[in-house]
Amino acid sequence: xxxxxxxxxxxxxxxxxxxxxxxxxxxxxxxxxxxxxxxxxxxxxxxxxxxxxxxxxxxxxxxxxxxxxxxxxxxxxxxxxxxxxxxxxxxxxxxxxxxxxxxxxxxxxx
Amino acid sequence: xxxxxxxxxxxxxxxxxxxxxxxxxxxxxxxxxxxxxxxxxxxxxxxxxxxxxxxxxxxxxxxxxxxxxxxxxxxxxxxxxxxxxxxxxxxxxxxxxxxxxxxxxxxxxxxxxxxxxxxxxxxxxxxxxxxxxxxxxxxxx
Numbered sequence: 001x002x003x004x005x006x007x008x009x010x011x012x013x014x015x016x017x018x019x020x021x022x023x024x025x026x027x028x029x030x031x032x033x034x035x036x037x038x039x040x041x042x043x044x045x046x047x048x049x050x051x052x053x054x055x056x057x058x059x060x061x062x063x064x065x066x067x068x069x070x071x072x073x074x075x076x077x078x079x080x081x082x083x084x085x086x087x088x089x090x091x092x093x094x095x096x097x098x099x100x101x102x103x104x105x106x107x108x109x110x
Numbered sequence: 111x112x113x114x115x116x117x118x119x120x121x122x123x124x125x126x127x128x129x130x131x132x133x134x135x136x137x138x139x140x141x142x143x144x145x146x147x148x149x150x151x152x153x154x155x156x157x158x159x160x161x162x163x164x165x166x167x168x169x170x171x172x173x174x175x176x177x178x179x180x181x182x183x184x185x186x187x188x189x190x191x192x193x194x195x196x197x198x199x200x201x202x203x204x205x206x207x208x209x210x211x212x213x214x215x216x217x218x219x220x221x222x223x224x225x226x227x228x229x230x231x232x233x234x235x236x237x238x239x240x241x242x243x244x245x246x247x248x249x250x251x
Contacts, residue, residue: 015179058127062184063172065129065216 002076004104008046011080012108020109024048024102029087031097038085045081046104053099056090115140115250120151122241123169123217131214136248138207143175145198145247148185148215150240165189166219173213173244176206187215187242198247205248215242 005022012019029036038045040061047059047066055070062083087101117140121130136143148171166189174181180203190196217240 011178014177017179060216063174063181065214067128 002078004046004048004078007078008104008106012106018109019106021107023105025105027087027101027103029089029099029101030095031089031093031099032095034089034091034093036087036089038087040082040085040105042107042110043082044106044108045085046106047079047081048102048104049100050077050079051075053101054090054093054097056092058088059085060088061085112141112249112251114144115248117246117248118243119211120241120243121215123215126217126219129214129216131212132244133210133212135208135210136205136246137250139250140205140248141251142249143201143203143205143246144249146173146182146185146201147196147198147245147247148187149196149243149245150187150189151243168219168240168242169215169217171213171215171242171244173211175203175211176209178212179206179209180204189219198245213244 008022009019027036027038045061050066050068051071051073053059053068053070055068055072057068059066059068059079059081061081064079064081066079089099115137117136119132119134121132123130150168168187168189171185171187172181172183173185182201182203185199
């Protein structure tokens with residue numbers, strides 16, 4: 001398994017940036033609404049539980065796009081997003097279904 | 111003494127709504143990227159149905175330099191016309207030697223299937239299969 005804080009810190013060191021603040025944040029997503037918007041301008045969000053989202057969920061941000069494949073992806077797959085993030089649930093998700101999306105949120109020092 | 115060189119990368123899309131990622135290293139003589147142009151290069155390959163109109167927006171692209179250290183942001187990609195001319199968008203990115211240029215192209219435009227009876231099966235799956243190019247105008251040693 002990838003050790004997440006170490007991985008995130010190495011990423012920023014390699015880019016020549018330093019981290020000002022970091023926190024793990026949970027976003028609760030309910031099937032009643034199929035599109036969610038997260039404002040991550042000037043922030044970097046690393047998703048930690050991509051496998052928990054239903055197959056076909058699209059996560060579209062300014063810097064990365066992911067189409068989830070459910071349990072077919074490795075457990076420690078980490079994707080990074082920044083800017084405006086749209087989470088679009090597939091049409092098969094029923095109202096009342098609940099998904100928890102866990103992000104490792106980083107604010108770089110400017 | 112610096113000179114201007116041009117570099118391009120071509121990416122083929124798989125399907126609408128699926129990002130096509132790219133990753134490459136610019137030659138070591140490149141010092142600075144001074145212009146960028148993202149273009150739909152080759153027509154819709156192996157497609158059936160109605161193609162998007164000329165100059166229609168097909169999708170968008172994101173590009174980053176220096177191992178994701180310098181982001182240039184997002185660019186819209188349009189279906190170009192054969193006789194059109196395009197200008198490079200001015201940029202000023204100092205390129206570190208040997209570092210990766212990464213990004214992706216996200217195809218959004220749908221190819222509309224024709225109804226049955228006009229030679230195409232209704233509801234048949236259509237692959238966009240377009241190739242788009244990123245042209246980089248660079249200042250080299």
